[in-house]
Amino acid sequence: MTSTRYARSAIALHWAIAFLLLFQLGLGWHMTSMGKGAAMYAAFQFHKSIGITVLALSVLRVAIRFVKPRPAPVESGVLTGLLMKLVHLGLYAFMIGGPLTGWIVVSTAKVAIPTRLFGVIPWPHLPVSHALNGIAMESHEVLAWMGLGLVALHLAGAVRHHLGGGHENVIGRMIPAVSAPEAARRAIPAALGAAGLLGAAFLSPWLLYRAAPAAPEAPASDTPVAGGSDPAAASSEAVEGPVQAETSEPGEAQTDAPASSEVAVPVAPTSTPAPEASATEAAKPVSWKVMDGGRLGFTASMSGTAIEGRFDQWSADILFDPDALAQSKITVRVPLLSVNTADGSRDSMLKGADFFGSAGTAVFRSSRIRHLGGERYTASGTLSMNGVSRPVTLAFTLHIEGARADVTGSTKLDRTAFGIGQGQWASTDQIAANVDVTFQFSARKAP
Ligand code: HEM
Ligand code: HEM
Structure with missing residues (x-):
């Protein structure tokens, strides 16, 4: 049959x-x-x-x-x-x-x-x-x-x-x-x-798949499809280029203020602009080495829920002396693909074309460091990523004891100003524009 x-x-x-x-x-x-x-x-x-x-x-x-x-x-x-x-x-x-x-x-x-x-x-x-x-x-x-x-x-x-x-x-x-x-x-x-x-x-x-914001981990692998469906994805290469021109030389007199509209200075109130460079111009800043165990984190708001994340890799060149702020200089580099929000599926979305996929390494270069009084400082400069450079001000507290410095600080960024979040993410319906960035680390004076 x-x-x-x-x-x-x-x-x-x-x-x-x-x-x-x-x-x-x-x-x-x-x-x-x-x-x-x-x-x-x-x-x-x-x-x-x-x-x-x-x-x-x-x-x-x-x-x-x-x-x-x-x-x-x-x-x-x-x-x-x-x-x-x-x-x-x-x-x-x-x-x-x-x-x-x-x-x-x-x-x-x-x-x-x-x-x-x-x-x-x-x-x-x-x-x-x-x-x-x-x-x-x-x-x-x-x-x-x-x-x-x-x-x-x-x-x-x-x-x-x-x-x-x-x-x-x-x-x-x-x-x-x-x-x-x-x-x-x-x-x-x-x-x-x-x-x-x-x-x-x-x-x-x-x-x-009823598009609930806190979606089923269900059949997820950690592989979003960068489906090519979003031609809006930034094509720019990384990033370091445009910054240099805008960054003043260490010894130069600083003129620019962080006049940026997007950038808020969270910790530092605009009060008295401290006696920053009043100290001995003769002093020379020394180089500091960031110790293991630091953290560079961020908080974004997705559909009203706070999403905490961090970058696993970042490095900083720090030339700093409280008595020689004019010559002090901070450069921070953050390979954006080291993003980590402790969720495989979300991380691969962040590493995809719509977010950090082609955004390269974010680089912050300070152009002016000010002392606000006590242990409080700000570092104004330029942040470049995804081919965009914007003025940004970091606010931080600094506690120096001998050869060791403990630093805690923060800033707020407008992700849309850097084109982070393309396609439907470009709108701020689901992910808010503002991202809080925080950092905390200890550094040791280079011998
Ligand atoms: C996605 C859906 C379907 C696909 C891709 C599909 C595909 C095929 C293919 C390729 C053949 C040829 C087999 C051969 O090489 O001889 C076949 C045969 C057949 N299919 Fe489907 N089929 C589908 C749905 C259905 C449905 C809904 C029915 C409902 C009655 C059906 C009934 C049959 C029958 C009766 C044959 C045998 C035809 C014969 O004896 O020559 N198929 N199908
Ligand atoms: C097995 C048969 C498959 C069927 C019937 C199918 C069907 C579809 C359909 C109907 C769409 C929506 C098309 C649109 O309106 O844009 C789609 C989109 C898509 N499919 Fe499939 N698919 C299949 C297999 C696959 C496989 C194997 C892959 C990858 C390994 C894949 C990757 C995609 C991607 C990336 C899109 C989104 C394209 C875009 O961004 O517009 N599909 N598929």
């Missing part, structure tokens, strides 16, 4: 792939219209994982087609037979081309982010030119629509053929059953059940 029915492996794969494809279609359309956030990134990650699974199953399906004998084609007119062949061919193109184009989209994104299927299996990128990104995205979407149309045709064809042919039992050839007569009895309920399940698979992403 096997000759009238598909092999069991072919049937199992047919339905598994059909189910997953419908889920993928729903998920693809849903996820690209979700508001950005952790839920969206989890959805993207799951889309990639399921998509590659479909690719593997489809390749297996094609292989089985060559190995296991297929039942003889059902009787049909020449034209119907041709149409059926074309639809099947198109379905195979969808099953394999859909995932392949998706894989190319991910491989050609501006910022290559390692892919990890289901959060576990590292998955390589295809070695293809970034120039293909646009066309891959187009094809991916066109194939999705084509696939949906073909599935509708295929379903209509199967039902029509089944009912029209009377004794043909076409659907019975593709449903699990122990015998052909049993398959025949079960065909119509099975087809209805299958159609219901496929419809549910298509709609389920809308239930699974």
Whole structure:
């Protein structure tokens, strides 16, 4: 009886792939219209994982087609037979081309982010030119629509053929059953059940990912798709360049105030502008070495919730003497990809194209250090990142005891002024513009 029915492996794969494809279609359309956030990134990650699974199953399906004998084609007119062949061919193109184009989209994104299927299996990128990104995205979407149309045709064809042919039992050839007569009895309920399940698979992403801000860690891997969908992502290289011109030489008289509109000085009230350089100009600042254990942190507000993070790598060149502020100078470098908010999925979003992906190293260079009285100081200067330079003032307290200095300070930044947060993140609906930056470290006088 096997000759009238598909092999069991072919049937199992047919339905598994059909189910997953419908889920993928729903998920693809849903996820690209979700508001950005952790839920969206989890959805993207799951889309990639399921998509590659479909690719593997489809390749297996094609292989089985060559190995296991297929039942003889059902009787049909020449034209119907041709149409059926074309639809099947198109379905195979969808099953394999859909995932392949998706894989190319991910491989050609501006910022290559390692892919990890289901959060576990590292998955390589295809070695293809970034120039293909646009066309891959187009094809991916066109194939999705084509696939949906073909599935509708295929379903209509199967039902029509089944009912029209009377004794043909076409659907019975593709449903699990122990015998052909049993398959025949079960065909119509099975087809209805299958159609219901496929419809549910298509709609389920809308239930699974309801864009709650504190999204399911669910199927997340730590791999957001820098899907190339955000051409707004900053293209600029890092950063150090523009600063130099604006930074005054250490010995120079300072003229500029931190007049920036964006930059607030949190700790330092504007009160009496202290007797900064009044001290002995003869004194020479000494170099300080930052000791291990310091922290450079930030707090951002996402949908009203405070998100705490830090940068794991940063370094500072400090030339400082309270009695020689005019010659003192602080330079801080922060490789932005060392961002760490203790959440893998959020971190990879921050390391993606919309945030720090191409923002390079942030560099702060002081141009003027002032003493506000007591242990309080400010350092005004220029912060450069993502190709943008802005005046920024750090407020800090400094406690020096012998060769050791303890420093605590803060500043406020407007992330939008630096183009951090592109695409939908450029608006401040979800992530506020203001980011509080805090730092705390100890330094030792270089011998
Ligand atoms: C995403 C959804 C689907 C895909 C990708 C798909 C794909 C395919 C492919 C490629 C074949 C050809 C197998 C061969 O190489 O001979 C096939 C056959 C078949 N499919 Fe589907 N299918 C889908 C959904 C459905 C649905 C909803 C039904 C519902 C009745 C169905 C019923 C059948 C039947 C009865 C056959 C066998 C046709 C024959 O005997 O020649 N398929 N399907
Ligand atoms: C298995 C079959 C797949 C189907 C049916 C499918 C379907 C879809 C659909 C309908 C969309 C929304 C298209 C739009 O309106 O922009 C989409 C987007 C996307 N898919 Fe897939 N997909 C599949 C596999 C994959 C795979 C394997 C990957 C990556 C490994 C992938 C990556 C993407 C990406 C990155 C987007 C977003 C593109 C954008 O930013 O517009 N897809 N997919």
